[in-house]
Amino acid sequence: PRPGRTAASDADFVVVANRLPLHLDTTDLDAPRWRRSPGGLVSALEPILRTRRGAWAGWAGTVTGGAHPALPDQDTRMHPVPLTEDEYRDYYEGFSNATLWPLFHDAVVPPDFDQSWWHSYLGVNQRFAQHAAALAGPGATVWVQDYQLMLVPAMLRALRPDVRIGFFLHIPFPPPELFLQLPWRSQIVDGLLGADLIGFQLPGGAENFLQLVRRLRRGEDVSRAPHASVLGRVLLRDREVRVGAFPISVDAAGLEDLARSEPVRERTRQIRRQLGERRRIMLGVDRLDYTKGIDQRLRAFEGLLAAGRATAQDTVLVQIATPSRERIGHYRRQRARIEARVGQINGAFGQVGQVPVHYLHTTVDRSELAALYGAADVMLVTPLRDGMNLVAKEFVAARPDLGGSLVLSEFAGAAQELTRALLVNPHHPVEFQDVMAAALGQDETEGRRRMRDLRHHVRERDVHHWAHSFLAVLHGGSGSVPSGPGA
Numbered sequence: 001p002r003p004g005r006t007a008a009s010d011a012d013f014v015v016v017a018n019r020l021p022l023h024l025d026t027t028d029l030d031a032p033r034w035r036r037s038p039g040g041l042v043s044a045l046e047p048i049l050r051t052r053r054g055a056w057a058g059w060a061g062t063v064t065g066g067a068h069p070a071l072p073d074q075d076t077r078m079h080p081v082p083l084t085e086d087e088y089r090d091y092y093e094g095f096s097n098a099t100l101w102p103l104f105h106d107a108v109v110p111p112d113f114d115q116s117w118w119h120s121y122l123g124v125n126q127r128f129a130q131h132a133a134a135l136a137g138p139g140a141t142v143w144v145q146d147y148q149l150m151l152v153p154a155m156l157r158a159l160r161p162d163v164r165i166g167f168f169l170h171i172p173f174p175p176p177e178l179f180l181q182l183p184w185r186s187q188i189v190d191g192l193l194g195a196d197l198i199g200f201q202l203p204g205g206a207e208n209f210l211q212l213v214r215r216l217r218r219g220e221d222v223s224r225a226p227h228a229s230v231l232g233r234v235l236l237r238d239r240e241v242r243v244g245a246f247p248i249s250v251d252a253a254g255l256e257d258l259a260r261s262e263p264v265r266e267r268t269r270q271i272r273r274q275l276g277e278r279r280r281i282m283l284g285v286d287r288l289d290y291t292k293g294i295d296q297r298l299r300a301f302e303g304l305l306a307a308g309r310a311t312a313q314d315t316v317l318v319q320i321a322t323p324s325r326e327r328i329g330h331y332r333r334q335r336a337r338i339e340a341r342v343g344q345i346n347g348a349f350g351q352v353g354q355v356p357v358h359y360l361h362t363t364v365d366r367s368e369l370a371a372l373y374g375a376a377d378v379m380l381v382t383p384l385r386d387g388m389n390l391v392a393k394e395f396v397a398a399r400p401d402l403g404g405s406l407v408l409s410e411f412a413g414a415a416q417e418l419t420r421a422l423l424v425n426p427h428h429p430v431e432f433q434d435v436m437a438a439a440l441g442q443d444e445t446e447g448r449r450r451m452r453d454l455r456h457h458v459r460e461r462d463v464h465h466w467a468h469s470f471l472a473v474l475h476g477g478s479g480s481v482p483s484g485p486g487a
């Protein structure tokens with residue numbers, strides 16, 4: 001049977017992403033149930049999916065070989081794309097997360113290149129393209145998301161030349177000298193060039209891509225375009241591919257409402273009481289990933305404690321580390337390093353009833369997260385490299401009280417917008433400690449002034465603004481070349 005040939009094969013807006021915004025809850029093995037997995041992408045795209053005849057193709061998060069239970073009525077727009085256990089290992093953990101992820105994050109750990117992973121990536125991308133092709137009605141718009149699916153644009157175009165294709169990369173796009181390490185570099189670039197519009201988080205990523213196309217595809221005319229978000233374009237034989245920067249954001253209004261709700265405010269007060277009313281609270285919230293700089297952050301805090309610039313009596317660091325990609329070696333080693341460091345710090349600087357680091361290897365629910373944001377005096381967002389980093393923007397959105405200060409790595413995409421945060425180079429141990437100390441000691445008036453500016457930006461440039469500006473550019477032109485090369 002043709003995959004995805006379901007009732008909704010007339011969709012005029014199709015999202016294609018590695019994950020569906022739903023997952024199969026198999027706690028009760030006899031009666032698995034669909035549950036929603038909320039997130040920024042869902043809140044941005046849900047209204048569009050609803051108002052247009054929308055569909056979403058993605059993996060449901062479990063490698064069940066057998067049949068899925070039927071989707072709930074309100075979720076008939078969702079179309080699970082199945083993955084086998086081997087594909088999960090080779091396409092997802094392998095090529096996506098042990099090849100592309102580290103390579104695109106400055107090779108902060110060495111990427112592995114494996115031919116069989118590549119084959120799996122090819123096969124799975126082809127399957128996603130087939131699902132998208134089956135779901136899209138004539139002339140539909142298809143929006144492909146992220147590094148797991150970089151071949152889908154060209155594969156989909158081959159199947160359905162009539163659809164309009166957008167692609168957005170959520171992670172950084174590396175400089176050519178790094179990208180060129182990839183044995184399958186030309187195939188990836190060809191895959192992306194199947195799109196009408198390729199969006200990156202930052203202008204720098206778009207520039208890197210344009211430079212790469214100039215080097216890999218000599219015959220093509222690559223030019224710059226003087227549009228606000230479109231930075232350039234590639235003229236192919238029969239059409240034009242536009243390339244631009246669209247920094248993603250958060251559902252600022254939704255988070256603010258949550259932060260203002262009484263249960264969340266009560267929980268914030270409770271957290272502050274539990275941690276000690278007179279202690280200053282520093283907070284980190286990250287997937288447990290080696291790009292997030294958790295280890296460097298802990299070391300900087302350790303340095304403050306060792307120098308007596310902070311003590312367990314006056315300061316506490318709460319680190320939420322969400323379990324992530326746990327079967328991959330670099331993730332396991334990173335976790336072991338972090339947990340050893342937490343033990344060392346608490347062992348050296350703690351007292352009975354008063355440890356300096358509260359480390360939670362878990363996922364907390366959205367209200368708890370909002371309550372933690374509300375309780376934090378200092379939010380530490382200090383990745384070594386990050387496409388954007390939504391936590392930084394969420395923290396700002398969750399502080400209508402104008403309290404708290406944000407320490408932000410200059411290597412997070414968000415740093416290009418949130419310039420009123422306290423910026424830090426997390427590789428610089430001395431500077432890191434100084435910025436942490438400055439944040440802990442920040443004058444209240446100055447802190448409020450900074451937070452007001454940060455909030456102004458995040459509320460204007462929220463996730464709806466992101467989705468609308470991408471789609472406006474995608475729809476803004478026919479995709480065909482208006483008047484010859486150089487036009």
Ligand code: GDG
Pocket residue numbers: 040170171248285286287320322362363364365366369386387388389390391392394
């Ligand atoms: C990729 C790019 C880019 C985390 N722990 C919990 C929890 N979270 C939520 C956060 C935030 C999201 O997960 C993480 O988003 P980030 O942007 O920080 O990082 P990545 O997962 O690496 O995302 C990144 C993003 O895509 C979007 O384009 O910004 O650069 O790497 O929303 O709140 N949420 C809940 N409990 C947790 O314990 N509820």
